[in-house]
Amino acid sequence: MAGHSKWANIQHRKGRQDAKKAKFFTKAAKDIILAAKAGGGNPEDNSGLRLAIQKAKAVNLPKDKIDNAIKKGTGELAGGDIMEILYEGYGPGGVAMLVDVATDNKNRVVAEIRHAFTKHNGNMAEAGAVAYMFNKKGIIVFEKEKFTEDDLMLVGLEAGAEDIVDDGDTFTVLTAPGDFMAVQQAFVDAEMEYQSAEFGQVPENLVPVDVATGKKVMALFDVLEDNDDVQKVYLNADFPDELFEEE
Numbered sequence: 001m002a003g004h005s006k007w008a009n010i011q012h013r014k015g016r017q018d019a020k021k022a023k024f025f026t027k028a029a030k031d032i033i034l035a036a037k038a039g040g041g042n043p044e045d046n047s048g049l050r051l052a053i054q055k056a057k058a059v060n061l062p063k064d065k066i067d068n069a070i071k072k073g074t075g076e077l078a079g080g081d082i083m084e085i086l087y088e089g090y091g092p093g094g095v096a097m098l099v100d101v102a103t104d105n106k107n108r109v110v111a112e113i114r115h116a117f118t119k120h121n122g123n124m125a126e127a128g129a130v131a132y133m134f135n136k137k138g139i140i141v142f143e144k145e146k147f148t149e150d151d152l153m154l155v156g157l158e159a160g161a162e163d164i165v166d167d168g169d170t171f172t173v174l175t176a177p178g179d180f181m182a183v184q185q186a187f188v189d190a191e192m193e194y195q196s197a198e199f200g201q202v203p204e205n206l207v208p209v210d211v212a213t214g215k216k217v218m219a220l221f222d223v224l225e226d227n228d229d230v231q232k233v234y235l236n237a238d239f240p241d242e243l244f245e246e247e
Helices: 004-019 024-039 047-058 063-074 106-119 149-159 177-189 211-226 241-245
Strands: 083-090 096-103 123-125 134-143 163-166 170-175 196-203 230-235
Touching (some): 024 047, 024 096, 047 177, 047 196, 096 106, 096 196, 096 211, 106 211, 134 177, 149 163, 149 170, 170 177, 177 196, 196 230, 211 241
Antiparallel strands (some): 083 096, 083 123, 134 170, 134 196, 163 170
16 A cells, blocks of 8 residues: 555645535535436435445535435436446646536536647547556545544454555545445444545555656646536546645
């Protein structure tokens, strides 16, 4: 996991910024629609929906919007005709990028994604060209001020966690997708409050970039994340610390 810390920090740094935007309501609702569509409208029987609802509540999505999103996903209300698509591409410096999209208009969004890559010195890739470089994981983030690594190991590893990574200001607990809910529940039962808990794509290896290239990668990252149909962007850049010291 060498170098993972910088990847994790940028993912969660951007996640926190994104959560401040009103448009995050739209993304949270789409997560719920897709989860309900895939596994039904009962969160007790649908772990994906349970997680989507948790994330929606974390950004203060109103209860009526949560309920309506569930109904759209199950077909009780119109508006659930949303498809999930994973686009792949390369950014500046050969950085691999995955763009997780939820949309009701594939033609429009693929044109927007392609335009973003082209404008920012990148290019889209064929399906499978980039995805193999990432692994889907459960990712649970804790603030260092609250817990030690030993605290997290004691609960997390016994519940099935794969790894605990020191990310500077935070610790990141990684799990296999199938163990995620059990590990998350173990921390809840232990009354250990986490900063965030979600599924994500973790790169197997990182591509080092200098400050100039890092800025270009971040410019593309920002444009992609600002698209209303983009749920999440993952990348395998190893950013230099200087990039964030300049912020």
